[in-house]
Amino acid sequence: MNIFLIEDNLVMQELLIEYLQNYGYSVEAFDDPILALEKLKNKNSCDLVILDLMLPKMDGFDVCKQIRAQSNIPIIISSARDNLGDKVVAFEHGADDYLAKPYEPKELLIRMDAIFRRVNGRTGVQKIGIFEIDDNKMQIIQDGHPLELTKIEYEILSLLLRHPNQVFSRSLISQHLNQELKDRAIDMHISNIRAKLFDDIKTPMFIKSIWGVGYKFIG
Amino acid sequence: MNIFLIEDNLVMQELLIEYLQNYGYSVEAFDDPILALEKLKNKNSCDLVILDLMLPKMDGFDVCKQIRAQSNIPIIISSARDNLGDKVVAFEHGADDYLAKPYEPKELLIRMDAIFRRVNGRTGVQKIGIFEIDDNKMQIIQDGHPLELTKIEYEILSLLLRHPNQVFSRSLISQHLNQELKDRAIDMHISNIRAKLFDDIKTPMFIKSIWGVGYKFIG
DNA sequence: TTTAAAATGTAAATTTTTTGTAAAGATTTG
DNA sequence: CAAATCTTTACAAAAAATTTACATTTTAAA
Numbered sequence: 498m499n500i501f502l503i504e505d506n507l508v509m510q511e512l513l514i515e516y517l518q519n520y521g522y523s524v525e526a527f528d529d530p531i532l533a534l535e536k537l538k539n540k541n542s543c544d545l546v547i548l549d550l551m552l553p554k555m556d557g558f559d560v561c562k563q564i565r566a567q568s569n570i571p572i573i574i575s576s577a578r579d580n581l582g583d584k585v586v587a588f589e590h591g592a593d594d595y596l597a598k599p600y601e602p603k604e605l606l607i608r609m610d611a612i613f614r615r616v617n618g619r620t621g622v623q624k625i626g627i628f629e630i631d632d633n634k635m636q637i638i639q640d641g642h643p644l645e646l647t648k649i650e651y652e653i654l655s656l657l658l659r660h661p662n663q664v665f666s667r668s669l670i671s672q673h674l675n676q677e678l679k680d681r682a683i684d685m686h687i688s689n690i691r692a693k694l695f696d697d698i699k700t701p702m703f704i705k706s707i708w709g710v711g712y713k714f715i716g
Numbered sequence: 717m718n719i720f721l722i723e724d725n726l727v728m729q730e731l732l733i734e735y736l737q738n739y740g741y742s743v744e745a746f747d748d749p750i751l752a753l754e755k756l757k758n759k760n761s762c763d764l765v766i767l768d769l770m771l772p773k774m775d776g777f778d779v780c781k782q783i784r785a786q787s788n789i790p791i792i793i794s795s796a797r798d799n800l801g802d803k804v805v806a807f808e809h810g811a812d813d814y815l816a817k818p819y820e821p822k823e824l825l826i827r828m829d830a831i832f833r834r835v836n837g838r839t840g841v842q843k844i845g846i847f848e849i850d851d852n853k854m855q856i857i858q859d860g861h862p863l864e865l866t867k868i869e870y871e872i873l874s875l876l877l878r879h880p881n882q883v884f885s886r887s888l889i890s891q892h893l894n895q896e897l898k899d900r901a902i903d904m905h906i907s908n909i910r911a912k913l914f915d916d917i918k919t920p921m922f923i924k925s926i927w928g929v930g931y932k933f934i935g
Numbered sequence: 936t937t938t939a940a941a942a943t944g945t946a947a948a949t950t951t952t953t954t955g956t957a958a959a960g961a962t963t964t965g
Numbered sequence: 966c967a968a969a970t971c972t973t974t975a976c977a978a979a980a981a982a983t984t985t986a987c988a989t990t991t992t993a994a995a
Contacts, residue, residue, distance in 0.1 A: 569844070581822055588830045594813075603800055607807045615812065615834055635883040635929060647981060648928040681943095682983050688945055698944070706943070708991060866970060900954095901972050907956055917955070927953065927980060 498613075502526040503533045503560065504549040504575065513547070516602040530555045534563055543570055545609060548592075550576040550583065558590050565591035571612045573605070625658045626716065639694060649674065650690050653683070657704065661716020664707045687712055721745040722752045722779065723768040723794070728817075732766070735821040749774040753782055762789055764828060767811075769795040769802065777809050784810035790831045792824070844877045845935065858913060868893065869909050872902070876923065880935020883926050906931055 500517055504510045505528040514524045525543075527533035530552050537543060546564060550557030561572055571593045576583060579597035587595050594608050613622070623630045629638040637644050637654055646654060652674050657665065665673075667680045678686075687704060696703045705715050719736055723729045724747040733743045744762075746752035749771050756762060765783060769776030780791055790812040795802060798816035806814050813827050842849045848857040856863050856873055865873065871893050876884065884892075886899045897905075906923060909915075915922045924934050 566843075581820060581826075584823065585826050588826045591833070593830065593834065601800055604803060607800075607804050611807045611812065614810070633879075633882045634932070635926060636881075648926075649982070679983070681985090684943065685945075685983070688943095692945095708942070868971075898972070900974085903954065904956075904972070907954095910955095925954065 498522045498544050500524045500609075501533060501537065501543050501546045503530055503546065503552065504528065505552055506549070509549075513602065513605070517606075520606060529553070530557075530560045534560065537564065537570075538567065545612065546570055546572045547605070548572055548574055550574060550578060550587075558586055561587065561590040561592055573608060573612070575600075575605070623659070625661065628658055630655050630658060644693050646690070646693065649678075649686055650693070653686055654690050657712065657714035661714050664710055664713045666711040669711065718763050719743045720752060720756065720762050720765045722749055722765065722771065723747065724771055725768070728768075732821065732824070736825075739825060748772070749776075749779045753779065756783060756789075757786065764831065765789055765791045766824070767791055767793055769793060769797065769806075777805055780806065780809040780811055792827060792831070794819075794824070842878070844880065847877055849874050849877060863912050865909070865912065868897075868905055869912070872905055873909050876931065876933035880933050883929055883932045885930040888930065 500522050502510060502513055502517075502524055504513065504526065507528065510526050510528065514526055517524050525536070527536070531554060537546075548557055548560060548564075552560065557574070557576070561574070564570060564572060572591065574587045574592045574595045575598060576587075576595070577598045584595045593612050596605060596608065623632075627640040630636075631638070635651060637646060637651065637658070644654075653670060656670065656673050667678070667683045670683055671678045687706075691698065691701070691704055694703050701715065703715060705713055707713060719741050721729060721732055721736075721743050723732065723745065726747065729745050729747065733745055736743050744755070746755070750773060756765075767776055767779060767783075771779065776793070776795070780793070783789060783791060791810065793806045793811045793814045794817060795806075795814070796817045803814045812831050815824060815827065842851075846859045849855075850857070854867075854870055856865060856870060856877070863873075872889060875889065875892050886897070886902045889902055890897045906925075910917065910920070910923055913922050920934065922934060924932055926932060
């Protein structure tokens with residue numbers, strides 16, 4: 498998850514960066530909104546913007562408006578001003594939430610989570626090692642690269658990913674997918690999945706065969 | 717717009733009902749959460765729940781959980797307790813926002829609007845890539861050119877557009893449109909929409925088929 | 936260590952399922 | 966009832982799933 502932080506108070510910036518990074522987010526921070534907007538235009542790897550209203554050069558509301566003009570990225574306003582007027586304007590400009598300073602970082606975090614739940618659907622995205630499972634998009638991302646999986650491949654891989662190190666017999670896989678698959682058909686699917694993961698059979702990084710039993714994901 | 721208000725303080729209830737009705741919402745109020753949950757189960761005409769945490773008979777969080785177990789209706793928690801712990805728990809139970817009493821009714825209103833924008837897509841004209849959805853005119857514009865869509869086509873396309881990359885099964889589309897469509901009927905609509913978008917089946921720019929599952933809009 | 940049976944890996948062929956859509960039929964709307 | 970919209974049908978095409986066949990690996994018995 499990649500967060501854009503637009504905040505010119507460097508103490509506050511430092512604090513938030515460290516806090517968010519602690520929770521596994523990668524943060525790109527800006528004190529100059531013009532620069533941030535430039536970067537946003539080129540990047541599409543931004544999942545959320547945290548935006549301070551008091552900025553040099555540009556009004557925070559205008560930043561909000563400009564972001565909203567080009568994308569639907571969720572925006573959380575973080576402002577020292579705690580009055581209804583500003584909140585009204587912020588929401589009108591397409592902000593997704595409004596936090597009045599001072600706030601506890603934890604509150605930012607839970608509101609971020611709430612937004613991600615809404616954006617990604619309630620189930621959210623599950624992260625397992627270098628993999629991310631997105632149920633709504635029916636997609637698995639390996640190290641940032643989305644995999645092109647068929648339906649069954651997606652189901653088998655997400656099953657294994659969600660239970661790292663657990664050995665699945667072929668019949669157990671069959672059961673979990675709610676359909677009757679012949680053993681060799683499963684082998685074929687595993688083979689195809691491995692190819693897509695660029696997994697090396699000799700020294701597998703991801704899916705290991707358990708001889709005489711089945712397969713497991715190495716967690 | 718139909719609002720469920722679950723609040724046992726009758727003064728507060730009265731106040732909110734009048735306020736919300738003034739702004740064109742129809743409100744059903746309950747002081748008994750059990751009754752409210754019953755009603756919710758049968759009705760599907762509820763667009764949002766405003767939920768007080770201090771209730772008789774049942775814990776507000778449990779109400780939240782039960783609502784969330786059966787539907788995705790947005791929930792705003794309205795609570796006299798203003799501490800992080802409660803906020804954390806509320807969001808974890810699937811709440812969409814948290815307002816600490818006392819709050820100005822106006823603030824409730826703008827947060828409701830923010831939620832509706834997120835859930836229904838932004839009001840007025842929503843821009844998604846080269847598309848614009850105009851809810852009022854019931855029209856979708858592609859790259860400046862208004863599309864001539866039938867009612868169902870409009871509904872399906874705007875559903876897909878508003879959730880880019882999310883895979884919709886045919887039954888999910890059916891559910892969202894609130895009518896029972898046969899799978900092949902949906903296929904037909906998709907086919908007709910594609911023709912109007914001049915989308916190329918071989919290398920689709922807009923609507924991608926997810927084999928064995930359904931369709932998604934490429935965002 | 937050798938060896939044969941059992942299990943696995945996978946390319947290629949085959950079968951099955953799903954999808955695309957034209958055209959016909961049914962339903963709704965003005 | 967005519968026109969527009971929606972649904973069903975039917976068949977071709979595409980994609981995925983499975984089977985086959987053979988190479989390779991593993992295991993355990995000789």
